[in-house]
Amino acid sequence: MTRELIQFALHEFENQENSIQNIYENRLCSFCGACILICPVNAIEYHDTRIVINDLCTNCGDCLAICAQNQKERYQTKLLEKESNRKIKQYLSKFKSIPFGFFINLYNCKAIKKEILKQAMVGGATLAILSCALEEKEVDKLIVTEFVVNKQFPSAVSTSSYERLLESGGSKYLPTMSLELLKDISKDEKVDSCIITTLPCQAYVLEKLRKQKETEDLVKKIKYVITLFCGSGLPTREDVEVFLKEKKIETKLEDLKIYREKRKKLWRINPQNEERYIYYTEDGIEYDFSSKQILRTKRLPNCSSICPDYTGIHSDISIGGSNISRNIIVTRTEKGEELVKKAISRGYLKDLKKFNFLERIIIKFMGNNKRKTNREYYKNRFTNR
Ligand code: SF4
Ligand code: SF4
Ligand code: SF4
Incomplete structure (x- = not known):
């Protein structure tokens, strides 16, 4: 990560007023839910990517203290960066992006079960590891994301059902x-x-x-944390509205019905599903937008503009798609490594062994691209002041 970005982030937060409303209004919110979880008086309301603080707020400051977007230490990861870069160079020479974090092993995998591959967006590794954890009784609940009819964004759900897990496959982690x-x-x-x-x-x-100490009970039941690589942040409701305007679509977002369709990407070696959201009007006119299209059209910054983490350095296992129907898996803790090994040995995951050239290019390109966005946002903010 660049020195300029660290300076930018620190400057930005030192000048924030003491409120998560400010994070939200500055388009830095990643809609993680931490502030809602932590608020002692239920003063934070969330409606379709809008955050509102109601009159119950006592200004205790707990929400701002936990918000990932307001953490100086997140931008001061130099040591971590140095250490991890030394190790990552074995795999990705000249990897000069944001920190890759500590890791034990890198795998190149895909799911084995056909029903999982059919549902998955890329190689199905996440579904395969989750189903292994459930069926081998490593855990009794899974927290995943699934599409909800007529909702612009998917919802987080907790489930113990393999069928529901399968159904959630291919959902974007928006x-x-x-x-x-x-x-x-x-x-x-x-x-x-x-x-x-x-x-x-x-x-x-x-x-x-x-x-x-005061919050450890909230997370004591979480045995494993799996993160998905996150390159470009999230299109928000506002982004979709800007997109509709640019496309000269006059219907209001509220008046559109939304359904999800999975399309095969034929150019992939083993075509897999890509999730698309189709919006249609009362008169039945259809608009087919992918979140990528929305993000490309809009020019507004979002959480990724300052986010220092592409791969998920604080997880047990990080998973990224390589667009050739397989996944890159990064194990970062002993228990994460054990779970991945179990998924391989029990026939949930196929270890393709080679971390090949194409995957190296993709991971480098994606990581460096996030860094580039960061720099552009930083430059714009400073030149426009
Ligand atoms: S300042 Fe305290 S009471 Fe107000 S929204 Fe944040 S956590 Fe809730
Ligand atoms: S990013 Fe911050 S403001 Fe947004 S939901 Fe998370 S904790 Fe709340
Ligand atoms: S870009 Fe960063 S802050 Fe935004 S959702 Fe992804 S990981 Fe979270």
């Missing part, structure tokens, strides 16, 4: 507020342990919650 679910899970006597699939910023918050 704003889901998944951390909010921990409120109920931590009190649920029927749950002993769970595995959460989440985004890098949320994994950071989970680690912070675990380290603090």
Whole structure:
């Protein structure tokens, strides 16, 4: 990560007023749900990527203290960067992006079961590891993300059902507020342990919650944290509205019905599903937008503009897609390594051994691209002041 970016982030937060509303209004919110989880008086409301603080707020400051977007230490990872870069060079020479984090092993894998491959967006490794954890009784609950009819963004759900897990396959990990679910899970006597699939910023918050005495109970049931590589942040409601305007589509977002379709990407070696959201009007006119299209069109910054983490350095296992129907798996803790090994030895995952040339290019390109976005945002903010 660049020195300029660290300076930018520090400057930005030192000048924030003491409120998560400010994080949200500055488009830095990643909709992780941590503030809602932590607020003692339920003063934070979330409606379709809008955060509102109601009159119950006592200004205690707990929400801002936990928010991943407001953490100086997240931008001061030089040591981590140095150490990890030395190791990552064996695999990715000249990897000069944001920190890759500590890791034990790198795998190149795909799921074995056909039903998982059919549902998966890329190689099905996440579904395969989750199903292994459930069926081998490593955990009794899974926190995943699934599409909800007529909702612009998917929702986080907790489930113990393999069928529901399969159904969730291929969902994008867009704003889901998944951390909010921990409120109920931590009190649920029927749950002993769970595995959460989440985004890098949320994994950071989970680690912070675990380290603090007063919040450790909220996360004590989480046995494994799996993060998905996160390159470009999230299209918010506002982005979709800007997109509709640019495309000269006059219908209001509220008036559109939304359904999800999975399309095969034929150019892939083993064509897999790509999730698309189709919006249609009362008159039945269809618009087919992918989140990539929305993000490409909009020019507004978002959480990725300052985010220092692409791969999820605070997780047990990080997983990225390589677009050739297989996944890159990074194991970062002993228990994460054990779970991946178990998934391979019990026939859930196929270890393709070679971490090949194409994967190296993709991971470098994606990581460096996030860094580039960061720099551009930083430059714009400073030149426009
Ligand atoms: S300042 Fe305290 S009471 Fe107000 S929203 Fe944040 S956590 Fe809740
Ligand atoms: S990033 Fe998370 S903690 Fe911060 S304001 Fe958004 S939802 Fe709340
Ligand atoms: S870009 Fe960073 S802050 Fe935004 S959702 Fe991804 S991991 Fe979270």
